Amino acid sequence: MDIQTTLDQFNAGMFMQQFELALAETSKAALAYARKGKPGKVNLSIPILPIEEGDPTYDEDDRRFNVEHTWSYEQPEKRGKSTRIHSTITPMYITPAGGLLLFPNEEPSEARKSPSSNVTSIKG
Numbered sequence: 522m523d524i525q526t527t528l529d530q531f532n533a534g535m536f537m538q539q540f541e542l543a544l545a546e547t548s549k550a551a552l553a554y555a556r557k558g559k560p561g562k563v564n565l566s567i568p569i570l571p572i573e574e575g576d577p578t579y580d581e582d583d584r585r586f587n588v589e590h591t592w593s594y595e596q597p598e599k600r601g602k603s604t605r606i607h608s609t610i611t612p613m614y615i616t617p618a619g620g621l622l623l624f625p626n627e628e629p630s631e632a633r634k635s636p637s638s639n640v641t642s643i644k645g
Contacts (some may be wrong), residue, residue, distance in 0.1 A: 530611065543607075551596075551597060561595065561596055562595070562617065567590050569588050588611050588612070592607055
């Protein structure tokens with residue numbers, strides 16, 4: 522599973538653009554108020570929820586789940602802070618290896634790799 526490809530599929534491709542903008546704006550605000558000890562904060566949450574039986578797309582043999590992607594931020598301001606929360610849901614299929622796909626038949630070779638291939642290293 523390629524994390525960049527997965528994130529690019531969230532919210533019809535808009536998620537990463539919105540998240541990058543929130544991160545950039547929060548960073549600028551934190552820089553502006555750094556001397557006053559006012560930090561900026563950006564959070565990302567991705568709950569993976571089963572599709573409920575009442576949902577018209579429900580199929581008990583299905584591997585489809587609702588992937589909720591929520592980002593929020595707190596930007597420091599002169600008097601306090603501003604906060605925003607943005608949340609959307611993308612229905613996705615889960616591969617046996619743990620990959621997330623928009624369509625069940627698009628399993629690339631990366632999706633069939635072991636779950637350990639899902640780990641991305643962070644270089645500093």
